Amino acid sequence: MATPSESDRTEQIITLFLHKALHAVLASRIPHLHLSAPRPASASARDRWFHLALGDLPAQIGHHGAVMDPLVVDILLTPRGDTDDPTGSPEAVVERWTAQCVPPSPWSAAAPHHPHDGSWHRKTYKKSIILLRSLYALLRLLPAHRIFRLLCSSSQPYNYDLSYRISSFVAPFSRAEEAELKQYSFAPVETLFGQLVVSVQHRPSLANFNLEVSSIPPMIITDYVGSPAADPMRPFPSSLPERVSRPIMHQYPPTGIRTSAAPSFDRPHSWNSTPLAHHPLSSASGAPVSEIGFLLPDHYGHLVPNQRPMGERKGSSGYNELKLSPPLSTSASPSPPTRGGDSPQSRFHLETAPVSIPTGKSQHRSPNLSDPFKSLLPPPSPRSTRADPYCQESPLRSRSFRKSEGSNLGDVCSNVHIYAAHKGHKDGRDDSGRFSALSSGGSPRYGFSRSSSRLSIQDDLDDGDFSYPFAVDDVDTSDSQARSFDGKEAPEDTLSHKSPEYGSSHKSQEAEVGILVHMLKTAAPLRQGQGSLLSSESNAEVSMSSSVMSRKTCDALEELQSYKELKNLLLSKSKSGSLDSVKQRRE
Amino acid sequence: MNCETCQLKELVLEPPEIREVLRCILHTILFHRALGLVRPKDVECELFDITYVQCEDHELEKKIDEKINQFIGWVEKHPNRKSQVCISFYEVKNKHATWFGNKIERFYWEQWYINLHIISPKPHGKSHNTKAHVVTGENAFEGSNSRCAALESSLREVLFQIIKFVNEKKDHIPPLQNSEIVSFPYEISTPR
Numbered sequence A: 001m002a003t004p005s006e007s008d009r010t011e012q013i014i015t016l017f018l019h020k021a022l023h024a025v026l027a028s029r030i031p032h033l034h035l036s037a038p039r040p041a042s043a044s045a046r047d048r049w050f051h052l053a054l055g056d057l058p059a060q061i062g063h064h065g066a067v068m069d070p071l072v073v074d075i076l077l078t079p080r081g082d083t084d085d086p087t088g089s090p091e092a093v094v095e096r097w098t099a100q101c102v103p104p105s106p107w108s109a110a111a112p113h114h115p116h117d118g119s120w121h122r123k124t125y126k127k128s129i130i131l132l133r134s135l136y137a138l139l140r141l142l143p144a145h146r147i148f149r150l151l152c153s154s155s156q157p158y159n160y161d162l163s164y165r166i167s168s169f170v171a172p173f174s175r176a177e178e179a180e181l182k183q184y185s186f187a188p189v190e191t192l193f194g195q196l197v198v199s200v201q202h203r204p205s206l207a208n209f210n211l212e213v214s215s216i217p218p219m220i221i222t223d224y225v226g227s228p229a230a231d232p233m234r235p236f237p238s239s240l241p242e243r244v245s246r247p248i249m250h251q252y253p254p255t256g257i258r259t260s261a262a263p264s265f266d267r268p269h270s271w272n273s274t275p276l277a278h279h280p281l282s283s284a285s286g287a288p289v290s291e292i293g294f295l296l297p298d299h300y301g302h303l304v305p306n307q308r309p310m311g312e313r314k315g316s317s318g319y320n321e322l323k324l325s326p327p328l329s330t331s332a333s334p335s336p337p338t339r340g341g342d343s344p345q346s347r348f349h350l351e352t353a354p355v356s357i358p359t360g361k362s363q364h365r366s367p368n369l370s371d372p373f374k375s376l377l378p379p380p381s382p383r384s385t386r387a388d389p390y391c392q393e394s395p396l397r398s399r400s401f402r403k404s405e406g407s408n409l410g411d412v413c414s415n416v417h418i419y420a421a422h423k424g425h426k427d428g429r430d431d432s433g434r435f436s437a438l439s440s441g442g443s444p445r446y447g448f449s450r451s452s453s454r455l456s457i458q459d460d461l462d463d464g465d466f467s468y469p470f471a472v473d474d475v476d477t478s479d480s481q482a483r484s485f486d487g488k489e490a491p492e493d494t495l496s497h498k499s500p501e502y503g504s505s506h507k508s509q510e511a512e513v514g515i516l517v518h519m520l521k522t523a524a525p526l527r528q529g530q531g532s533l534l535s536s537e538s539n540a541e542v543s544m545s546s547s548v549m550s551r552k553t554c555d556a557l558e559e560l561q562s563y564k565e566l567k568n569l570l571l572s573k574s575k576s577g578s579l580d581s582v583k584q585r586r587e
Numbered sequence B: 001m002n003c004e005t006c007q008l009k010e011l012v013l014e015p016p017e018i019r020e021v022l023r024c025i026l027h028t029i030l031f032h033r034a035l036g037l038v039r040p041k042d043v044e045c046e047l048f049d050i051t052y053v054q055c056e057d058h059e060l061e062k063k064i065d066e067k068i069n070q071f072i073g074w075v076e077k078h079p080n081r082k083s084q085v086c087i088s089f090y091e092v093k094n095k096h097a098t099w100f101g102n103k104i105e106r107f108y109w110e111q112w113y114i115n116l117h118i119i120s121p122k123p124h125g126k127s128h129n130t131k132a133h134v135v136t137g138e139n140a141f142e143g144s145n146s147r148c149a150a151l152e153s154s155l156r157e158v159l160f161q162i163i164k165f166v167n168e169k170k171d172h173i174p175p176l177q178n179s180e181i182v183s184f185p186y187e188i189s190t191p192r
Helices: A004-027 A031-036 A120-139 A144-153 A175-179 A240-244 A287-300 A318-323 A344-352 A372-376 A395-409 A426-430 A477-486 A491-503 A509-521 A532-586 B015-033 B058-077 B130-168
Strands: A071-079 A092-102 A160-167 A182-185 A195-202 A416-420 A446-450 B004-007 B011-013 B040-044 B051-055 B082-098 B101-118 B186-189
Touching (some): A004 A071, A004 A092, A004 A120, A120 A195, A144 A160, B004 B130, B015 B040, B015 B058, B015 B082, B015 B186, B058 B186
Parallel strands (some): B011 B101
Antiparallel strands (some): A092 A195, B040 B051
């Protein structure tokens, strides 16, 4: 009876033999395994088994069955190219290698004599070495090896490829298939558990497979947008064939090719270059607006598209805010996902691309909007905690950007409703906090939707320097004190409070405009999901700001009245004075 | 311990093919008998569509090439003859110390006989008729191709024969002493 160590050793030999046999077969038949297999200078401990250093197979490839489970490796000749072509030939098994330890049959008369001196496993090991060498040599003599050599050595793809299938139990070949195959069986090796048997069924000739260089036409990207020639800064897709079967990740696809990874591409198009051209504070520059418009799609690339209306989004996170943005666009199709991260190419492209905002269909944008938000973000606020190359501004710079952005945002279409997607996204606050809501990694700050003509923007809560995009310091410097309060106001509440205040007093058209501007300047961002405490605080702030505004207006009106009275007084005095003089002359 | 002998199928070849054929056969035999740790190396024949395996051992390759050169030299002196190249594996035992020195005894446990029939290429017959000469040349070319194809097929059969023999006969192989030693002691014998 064999000792436990003999059994363990034998089991180890059988298990490792099966693994090594599998390795030898795959390394001699599968081109990519053969080419990628590392050949270290010195064989590892596992590789030294059976004194045949073959290198290492990928860890996931191996014989994972039990020691007595057969190992069946099918070598398949798989046609390349259009798999849907009905005229193409299916894959064919060109070789089937089988290795297993066959236990002795219980009715066998002559039982093998196993010496009890512990030398049995050494003999088994020695014979296994020879068996493995024979297997290795035979692999090179079979017809499939010629195809393997051809595929390995040729740089051009062929119309066939060699693949494999590993299993423990497979359905036997049919009679017709067996008739086409030849079988070769190696002499078995006696082990403690039975006979170690290796055999192969192979096709004697592979002339039926017309192996030739693949004639597959070059893959054409049907949704190709732009070209490196048009935009040399934009990286060209590295692998064309890979892009045929899946959406172009770095480009905005044309109409019809949509992904579900991002909301509508059309949102930025809703930013018209001159939507508020009539606005006194609007400027001719549309670039920042377009930049802002471009900011959105990239961030959408990080979001799951959701076309729920804005009303449901209140109080949701900034990401949810972005999901609301699609209502801006007439098209319900999402924009394609774009790469995250900063990209100078995207910045280059976005900063130079003209802005046009059609309705409905997506635009062909820069294919490399990896992080247009980042690239187009204004200098960040001093509180920016991110190592963002773009977020390196000083308060002064932020104010100047604020100014320009505000003036450009004055051009926003009147039916654009800008929401501040605040929702306490601290990581989003590291951006400038302006229209950089859709920073590359942080939460979006602004959502865009089509609603009323009012523009409400909520600033970054922690950024007291930035208040609103419409800040125009040279126009109304007296409002600067109100900005510190305004940044924390809910614009809608502010507006709702303000309207009755203004309606009670007589004002000229100019005053109305001035009031409107002031309202916009001091509009507080929406607070969503901040909680009841925060909302109550915002309400208090809103009322305070509205009272301040009321007082200012009242003061102005009073002042106006006083000036009128003064004027009347002066006029009356002048008249009376003139009458006295006339009387004196007569006398 | 008995000595197992294997007579390989006779191969008909021309002198330029000797080196390639002998390398293929000798390396295949040694790959199955050099049971020390080896890193196999695939070698593709230049004259035939056959891939055989070598042990990556420079000493082995050097010794084989020396013996092949020796045999080619003998063939040049004795053309158009049948000959044998023998490779034997042995054990060194019983070093008897004698008055005249140490006697080293070899016990051969396996011998392989490579049977070769070297034929000299027939010179093309001279003909005044140009057309006949061209036809003769074409026939000779086709004959040479068929002979090469036959040789390749025979060589492939010999390799299969080697694999079959090494698998069927294993009990006579001595135990492995050291994995660092590439091969059992062997010698290659050529006609003299």
